[in-house]
Amino acid sequence: MRALAKLAPAPGLEMIEAPVPEPGPTDVLIRVKRTSICGTDVHIHQWDSWAQQTIKPPMIIGHEFVGEVVAKGDQVVEVDVGDLVDGEGHITCGQCRNCHAGRRHLCNDTKGVGVNRDGAFADYLCIPATNVVKVDPDIPLDVLSCFDPLGNATHAALQWDLVGEDVLITGAGPIGCMAAAIARKSAARHVVITDVNPDRLAIADSMGAITTVDVRNASLADVQKSLGMKEGFDIGLEMSGNPVALRDMIANMAHGGRISLLGIMPGEAAIDWNKVVFNMLTLRGIYGREIYETWYKMTALIQAGLDISPVISHRLNCTDFAYGFELMASGKSGKIILDWEEGG
Numbered sequence: 001m002r003a004l005a006k007l008a009p010a011p012g013l014e015m016i017e018a019p020v021p022e023p024g025p026t027d028v029l030i031r032v033k034r035t036s037i038c039g040t041d042v043h044i045h046q047w048d049s050w051a052q053q054t055i056k057p058p059m060i061i062g063h064e065f066v067g068e069v070v071a072k073g074d075q076v077v078e079v080d081v082g083d084l085v086d087g088e089g090h091i092t093c094g095q096c097r098n099c100h101a102g103r104r105h106l107c108n109d110t111k112g113v114g115v116n117r118d119g120a121f122a123d124y125l126c127i128p129a130t131n132v133v134k135v136d137p138d139i140p141l142d143v144l145s146c147f148d149p150l151g152n153a154t155h156a157a158l159q160w161d162l163v164g165e166d167v168l169i170t171g172a173g174p175i176g177c178m179a180a181a182i183a184r185k186s187a188a189r190h191v192v193i194t195d196v197n198p199d200r201l202a203i204a205d206s207m208g209a210i211t212t213v214d215v216r217n218a219s220l221a222d223v224q225k226s227l228g229m230k231e232g233f234d235i236g237l238e239m240s241g242n243p244v245a246l247r248d249m250i251a252n253m254a255h256g257g258r259i260s261l262l263g264i265m266p267g268e269a270a271i272d273w274n275k276v277v278f279n280m281l282t283l284r285g286i287y288g289r290e291i292y293e294t295w296y297k298m299t300a301l302i303q304a305g306l307d308i309s310p311v312i313s314h315r316l317n318c319t320d321f322a323y324g325f326e327l328m329a330s331g332k333s334g335k336i337i338l339d340w341e342e343g344g
């Protein structure tokens with residue numbers, strides 16, 4: 001089969017010929033139809049310090065996908081051959097206290113598909129049946145291939161009751177834009193999203209009924225004023241990983257404001273803790289998705305009309321992966337879909 005792999009501890013990726021994996025008794029073999037490129041994949045491609053510490057080549061990368069079950073182990077009852085499926089990319093240990101309590105999303109020893117073990121950028125992927133999610137075949141394949149990051153957005157946004165609240169999202173990357181659409185769909189009052197990249201803000205703008213702010217030439221205090229807001233934002237979704245954006249968010253929250261932190265900060269980003277204390281803010285770290293409550297919620301949101309398609313900027317054949325990674329690194333793209341059906 002074709003597979004996109006990191007072969008050596010150095011920048012780059014190669015399309016290789018690899019053996020089709022053999023499913024064990026509790027595994028599922030999936031024929032991959034579409035994948036989408038994540039920022040994580042770009043880190044692996046570029047071989048930055050995180051990748052150098054985390055990735056052990058040779059390894060097939062990728063974790064955002066949708067495909068069809070083509071074989072399964074004899075103990076698998078959850079899915080059948082022919083089912084259209086996604087996969088939860090965090091394979092949990094099943095042994096820690098949280099796993100035993102049914103809180104798998106809080107597992108302290110997860111293995112990442114396409115990070116710690118062979119991934120989905122291939123014609124076939126083999127993962128445990130416990131990580132396979134049956135999906136609604138009426139949802140477009142391109143959208144289904146983005147369920148992993150849509151899950152991040154959903155998990156971060158739905159930590160809090162959004163109805164009637166003023167929501168600030170820092171970072172208009174694909175996850176920030178999807179979170180904005182979720183906040184809008186969840187009957188938030190004002191939804192404001194910030195960035196310094198006009199291309200990303202243009203995508204956010206096309207999601208509908210969202211206030212976009214280029215913080216290079218407008219302040220959040222002015223934005224609050226122009227929207228008739230008086231006391232600050234009720235909900236913050238930090239999705240930029242930028243300490244300046246986080247500090248700006250904390251300075252613009254209402255008393256009792258609640259913040260989801262999804263963006264990965266460089267090192268030890270400093271904030272004004274007195275604002276957290278005296279303004280009685282709640283900060284919550286968010287990683288991954290809730291297994292499988294988030295999958296249920298995002299499916300229901302899409303079925304109810306949530307439209308994330310403006311975030312998908314490019315659809316490429318998997319053989320054009322190099323161009324896809326180039327686009328991702330340029331910051332001039334939204335989600336990029338790779339098609340594994342054609343020529344496979």
Ligand SMILES: [Zn+2]
Pocket residue numbers: 092093094095096097098099106107108109
């Ligand atoms: Zn565990």
